[in-house]
Amino acid sequence: MNKxxxxxxxxxxxxxxxEQTAGSTTKKEAEQVLTAIADVIExxxxxxxxxxxxxxxxxxxxxxxxxxxxxxxxxxxxIAASTAVKFVPAKQLKxxxxx
Numbered sequence: 001m002n003k004x005x006x007x008x009x010x011x012x013x014x015x016x017x018x019e020q021t022a023g024s025t026t027k028k029e030a031e032q033v034l035t036a037i038a039d040v041i042e043x044x045x046x047x048x049x050x051x052x053x054x055x056x057x058x059x060x061x062x063x064x065x066x067x068x069x070x071x072x073x074x075x076x077x078x079i080a081a082s083t084a085v086k087f088v089p090a091k092q093l094k095x096x097x098x099x
Contacts, residue, residue, distance in 0.1 A: 007031050045085060056089040 001009070011030035018024065041058055044050025049059040065081040 003034075007034060010034055052090075054090055054092045056087055056093060059086050059088075060084070061086045 007027055007030045010033060011025045011027055014025040014030060014033065037052075041050045041052070045058050045060050049057055051057050060083050063082045063084055066079050068077050068079045069075065070077050
C-alpha cells in the first residue's frame with residue numbers, strides 16, 4: 001500500500017466512523033490526519049517511546065559499531081554506530097493477525 005492508497009483507506013474509515021456518507025471526508029483531511037499521526041510518532045520516539053493503542057510501540061534503539069564484510073570482496077568493513085527505530089506490536093494486533 002502506498003501513501004495515496006493509505007490516504008484513500010483512511011478517508012473511507014473516517015467516513016465510516018463518523019457514520020457519514022462516502023466522500024464527506026476529503027482527501028486533504030485524511031492526509032492531515034495521517035501527517036498528524038506521523039508527527040505524534042516522531043515526537044514520541046524523540047521523547048523515548050511512542051505508544052499507539054491497539055497498534056504497538058515505537059522506540060529508538062542504539063546500534064553499536066560493528067565489523068561487517070564487503071559482499072563483493074569479502075574484506076572486513078567497519079560499520080558505524082547508528083540509531084534505529086524498533087517496533088513492538090501490541091497484543092491486540094498480534095491476536096488479530098493470528099486469529
